[in-house]
Amino acid sequence: MKQFYSFVRKEFKHIFRDKQTMLILLVMPLVLIGLFGYALSMEVRSTRVAVVDMQQSQESRRLVQRVDANAYFSVTEYLQSPAAVESLLRKGRADLALVIRTRNDVRQGKAELQILTDGSEPNLAQTRVQYLQQIVGLTASPTAAQPAVIVKMLFNPQSRSAYNFVPGVIGLILLLICAMMTSISIVREKERGTMEILLASPLPPLYVIVAKLLPYLVVSSVNVGTILLLSYYVLDVPIAGSIWVFCALTLLYIIVALALGLFISTVVRSQLAAMLLSLLMIVPAIYLSGMVFPVESMPEAAARVSYIIPTRWYIDGARKLLIQGVDPTHLSIHFLVLAVEAVVLLAVSVKLFKTRLQ
Amino acid sequence: MIQISHLRKTYNKGRTVALEDVTLHIPAGEIFGLIGPDGAGKTTLFRLLATLLLPDSGKAQVNGLDVVRDYRQIRRCIGYMPGRFSLYQDLTVEENLQFFASVFGTTLAENYHLIADVYRMLEPFKHRLAGKLSGGMKQKLALSCALIHAPKVLFLDEPTTGVDPVSRKELWELLHHLNRTYGITMVVSTPYRDEVLQCHRIALMEAGRIVAVGPAADVLPEEERVQRTVPFVPPGEEVEGAIVAEGLTKQFGTFVACDHITFRVHRGEIFGFLGANGAGKTTAMKMLCGLSQPSNGWARVAGYDVAKEYEQVKQHIGYMSQQFALYDDLTVAENFRLFGGIYGMNRRQIKEQFQRWMQRLGMEHEAHKQVGALPLGWKQKLAFAVSIFHRPSIVFLDEPTGGVDAQTRRQFWQLIYEAAEEGITIFVTTHYMDEAAYCDRVSIMVDGQIRALDTPPRLMEQFGAADMYGVFFALARTAQRS
Numbered sequence: 001m002k003q004f005y006s007f008v009r010k011e012f013k014h015i016f017r018d019k020q021t022m023l024i025l026l027v028m029p030l031v032l033i034g035l036f037g038y039a040l041s042m043e044v045r046s047t048r049v050a051v052v053d054m055q056q057s058q059e060s061r062r063l064v065q066r067v068d069a070n071a072y073f074s075v076t077e078y079l080q081s082p083a084a085v086e087s088l089l090r091k092g093r094a095d096l097a098l099v100i101r102t103r104n105d106v107r108q109g110k111a112e113l114q115i116l117t118d119g120s121e122p123n124l125a126q127t128r129v130q131y132l133q134q135i136v137g138l139t140a141s142p143t144a145a146q147p148a149v150i151v152k153m154l155f156n157p158q159s160r161s162a163y164n165f166v167p168g169v170i171g172l173i174l175l176l177i178c179a180m181m182t183s184i185s186i187v188r189e190k191e192r193g194t195m196e197i198l199l200a201s202p203l204p205p206l207y208v209i210v211a212k213l214l215p216y217l218v219v220s221s222v223n224v225g226t227i228l229l230l231s232y233y234v235l236d237v238p239i240a241g242s243i244w245v246f247c248a249l250t251l252l253y254i255i256v257a258l259a260l261g262l263f264i265s266t267v268v269r270s271q272l273a274a275m276l277l278s279l280l281m282i283v284p285a286i287y288l289s290g291m292v293f294p295v296e297s298m299p300e301a302a303a304r305v306s307y308i309i310p311t312r313w314y315i316d317g318a319r320k321l322l323i324q325g326v327d328p329t330h331l332s333i334h335f336l337v338l339a340v341e342a343v344v345l346l347a348v349s350v351k352l353f354k355t356r357l358q
Numbered sequence: 359m360i361q362i363s364h365l366r367k368t369y370n371k372g373r374t375v376a377l378e379d380v381t382l383h384i385p386a387g388e389i390f391g392l393i394g395p396d397g398a399g400k401t402t403l404f405r406l407l408a409t410l411l412l413p414d415s416g417k418a419q420v421n422g423l424d425v426v427r428d429y430r431q432i433r434r435c436i437g438y439m440p441g442r443f444s445l446y447q448d449l450t451v452e453e454n455l456q457f458f459a460s461v462f463g464t465t466l467a468e469n470y471h472l473i474a475d476v477y478r479m480l481e482p483f484k485h486r487l488a489g490k491l492s493g494g495m496k497q498k499l500a501l502s503c504a505l506i507h508a509p510k511v512l513f514l515d516e517p518t519t520g521v522d523p524v525s526r527k528e529l530w531e532l533l534h535h536l537n538r539t540y541g542i543t544m545v546v547s548t549p550y551r552d553e554v555l556q557c558h559r560i561a562l563m564e565a566g567r568i569v570a571v572g573p574a575a576d577v578l579p580e581e582e583r584v585q586r587t588v589p590f591v592p593p594g595e596e597v598e599g600a601i602v603a604e605g606l607t608k609q610f611g612t613f614v615a616c617d618h619i620t621f622r623v624h625r626g627e628i629f630g631f632l633g634a635n636g637a638g639k640t641t642a643m644k645m646l647c648g649l650s651q652p653s654n655g656w657a658r659v660a661g662y663d664v665a666k667e668y669e670q671v672k673q674h675i676g677y678m679s680q681q682f683a684l685y686d687d688l689t690v691a692e693n694f695r696l697f698g699g700i701y702g703m704n705r706r707q708i709k710e711q712f713q714r715w716m717q718r719l720g721m722e723h724e725a726h727k728q729v730g731a732l733p734l735g736w737k738q739k740l741a742f743a744v745s746i747f748h749r750p751s752i753v754f755l756d757e758p759t760g761g762v763d764a765q766t767r768r769q770f771w772q773l774i775y776e777a778a779e780e781g782i783t784i785f786v787t788t789h790y791m792d793e794a795a796y797c798d799r800v801s802i803m804v805d806g807q808i809r810a811l812d813t814p815p816r817l818m819e820q821f822g823a824a825d826m827y828g829v830f831f832a833l834a835r836t837a838q839r840s
Contacts, residue, residue, distance in 0.1 A: 002460055002463070007457075007460075010449065010453070013453065192442075193444035196405075196444060197438060197444050197458075197504075201433055202434045202461075203462075357411055
C-alpha cells in the first residue's frame with residue numbers, strides 16, 4: 001500500500017509542476033464557461049424587426065409596441081407592403097419581418113400574422129421565431145379566425161442557452177481531462193523510458209494503472225465542482241434535481257472517460273499520437289453528443305452512432321437532472337449504458353496494458 | 359548467477375532477428391561486458407534478462423530463476439538502468455530516490471549504505487530537479503535509483519553515454535567498489551574502450567550472435583587507428599585564422615559561462631574543443647556560430663564578426679550536433695535536397711554532390727530510404743555529409759559521435775580527415791579521448807576558461823600523461839563548479 005501511496009503522490013507532483021497541465025486544468029473550465037456564457041450565446045439579442053402593419057388597428061399598433069419594447073427585439077423598419085420584405089432581409093437590413101394582415105384578409109381565411117425570417121442560420125432563426133411567437137401569442141387578436149398557438153417553454157422559459165451548455169461543457173471538460181491528459185501522462189512514461197524501469201520493478205501493473213488514474217479523477221471532480229458553482233451563482237443555472245444523483249452520474253462518466261484514456265495509452269507509443277487519438281475521439285463526441293446539435297435532428301446513421309457515445313448519455317442525463325429535475329428512476333438507462341461502457345473499456349485496457357515491452 | 363542457453367529473439371513476426379543462439383554463463387560477482395556495434399542485440403539481451411521481453415526460444419536464468427516463469431521474483435532482485443536517462447525530470451533528486459525506493463518496497467534509510475558513496479556527491483543538489491542535472495549527475499542518480507533495493511545483479515545498458523570523462527571515471531570507481539564490497543554481479547555495455555578493459559570478462563556480439571567470450575585483453579581486437587594521410591602544416595601567422603577569438607565572454611546574470619577565452623584555429627585544421635559537462639563548451643560554440651551574442655570580447659569566424667555579421671557567419675559554416683541531425687521522416691535524398699536548398703545550392707549542384715556523397719559513403723541503395731529506418735551510425739555519417747554539403751569553409755561538430763560504436767566512430771573520423779584535406783576547417787567537441795588524440799590541436803576548458811591548448815603529443819608531455827585521457831583528467835580535477 002505504501003508503494004501505491006507514493007506513486008499517487010508522484011503523479012500529483014507531475015501535475016502540479018507542469019505549468020501547461022495546470023493551465024489547462026484551472027483555466028479551461030473558466031474559459032469555456034465564459035465563452036459559452038457570454039460570447040457564444042445562442043440567445044436572441046438585438047434582433048432587428050421590420051414591420052408591415054396592414055391592419056393599422058389599435059390592437060396591431062399595441063402588438064408592434066409590445067415587440068419593440070421587448071429587450072430582445074427592436075423594430076427598425078416600417079414597410080408598406082409585404083413585397084418589400086424579401087429584399088430587406090436579403091440586404092441584411094433586418095433579421096425578421098412581422099406582417100399583420102387586414103381584417104378583410106383574415107375573413108378570407110388568411111392568417112392574421114405572418115413571420116418571415118432569414119433561414120440561412122437555422123438555429124438562430126428558429127429561436128427568434130419561437131420567442132417572437134411567445135410574445136405575439138399572448139396578444140393575438142381575439143377577432144382572429146384562427147386561434148393563435150400558445151407556445152410555452154417549460155423549464156427554460158427564456159430559452160437561456162446557459163441551461164443547454166452547462167451540462168455540455170462539463171461533459172466536454174471531463175472527456176478532455178480524463179481521456180486526453182491521462183493517456184498523455186501514461187504515454188509520457190513510455191516515451192521517457194521510465195516505464196521500462198517500472199515494468200522491471202516488482203510494482204504490480206494494476207497499481208500503476210490505478211495510481212495513474214486516481215489523480216485525474218480528483219482533479220476532474222474539482223473541476224466539475226467549480227463549473228457547477230460558477231453556473232449556479234454566476235449564470236443562474238438551476239439545480240433542479242438531486243445533486244447526489246448528479247454526482248453519481250458524473251462519477252460514472254469520469255470512470256468511463258478515464259478508461260478511455262487508459263485504452264488510448266495502450267495503443268499508442270508517443271505523447272503526440274496519444275493527443276491526436278484523443279482529439280480524434282473527442283471531436284465526434286462533441287458533435288454527436290447533442291451538446292451543439294440536437295440528437296433528434298441528426299440523420300439516422302449519425303443518431304445511431306450517438307447511442308454509443310458516453311458523452312451523449314451524460315449530457316442528456318445531466319440536463320434532465322439539473323434543468324428538468326426528473327426523478328432518478330427515469331435515468332436508469334443512462335446509468336446502465338455508462339456502467340457497461342466503463343466495465344468493457346476497463347477490462348479491455350487492463351488486458352492490453354502490457355507487463356512487458358513489445 | 360546468469361545462465362543463458364540457445365536464446366533466440368526476433369521482431370516483426372520473425373523478420374528481424376535480434377538474437378540468435380546466444381549461450382552465456384556469468385558467475386556471481388563478475389563484472390561482465392557486452393560489447394558490440396549498434397544493432398548487435400545488446401539492448402535486447404538486457405531486456406530479456408530484465409524480464410521485459412519474452413524469448414522466442416531458448417532459456418535464460420537470473421539468480422537461478424527463469425526469466426519467463428519466475429519474472430516476479432527476478433524483478434525483486436535485479437537493478438536495471440536502461441540506456442537513456444530514465445528519471446523523472448520534474449521530480450527532485452531526493453524525490454526520485456524516495457519514489458524508486460517505495461516502488462521496491464524499501465526506504466532510503468534501509469539501504470543507505472549501498473548508495474552512500476554516490477549520494478554524497480548528489481547530496482548538495484538533492485532539492486534540484488533531475489532534469490536540471492548534468493549528464494554525469496543524472497547517471498549517478500539513475501545508478502542510485504537502481505541500487506536502492508539492494509539488488510543482486512545490476513544490468514547497465516551504456517551507463518556512461520553522454521557523460522564526461524571525469525564523471526565516467528567516478529562512475530566506474532563506484533561500480534568497482536560496489537562489486538568488491540557487496541559482491542554485486544554486473545552486466546555492462548559500453549562503447550568506451552577504457553571501460554571495456556575494466557570488465558572481468560566480456561562477450562563480443564555481432565548481428566545477434568556472440569562471437570567471442572573471455573577476458574577483455576584477450577578478446578578485444580587491437581585498436582585500429584585512423585591517421586591523416588597528409589600531416590597538417592599550420593600556415594604562417596600572416597594568414598588570418600579560420601576562427602579567431604579574443605577575450606570572448608558570455609555572462610548569464612552573475613554566472614560567467616564562458617570567461618575571456620582567446621584562441622585561434624588555423625585554416626584546414628582539426629581543432630578539438632574539450633571540456634567536462636558544464637565547462638562552457640556549448641556556450642562558446644553558440645557564440646561562434648552566431649546564435650548567441652557575446653557579452654564581452656570578440657570573435658571572427660571565416661573572416662566575419664560573430665556579433666555583427668552573424669548572417670554571413672551562418673552562410674559560411676556547417677553545423678552538426680548529436681541532437682539535431684536529419685529529419686527522420688524524410689528520405690536521405692530529400693534531406694540533402696532540403697539542406698542544399700536552404701543554403702542556396704541549385705538543383706544541378708545538389709544532384710551532383712548528392713551522387714558523389716552516396717558513392718563515398720557506399721549508401722547508393724539507401725538513397726530513397728527514410729532516415730528514421732537507418733542505424734544511428736549511418737545517420738551520423740549522413741548528418742556530417744549534410745553539414746558540409748554546401749561546402750562551408752568551417753564546420754562545427756558538437757559531440758558528433760555520441761552513442762556510436764567504435765568502428766563507426768573510426769569511419770566517421772575517416773570522413774573528417776577527408777573533409778579536412780579538402781581544406782575545410784573542423785571544430786569538434788567530443789567526450790572520447792581517443793578522438794581527442796586524432797585532432798591536430800586540442801583546447802581544454804575548465805570552469806569557462808581555456809586551461810590548455812596545444813597538439814596532443816605536447817599536451818601529454820606537458821602533463822606527464824600517457825594518453826589524452828590523463829591530460830583531461832589532470833585538468834578537469836581542478837574544476838570548481840559543477
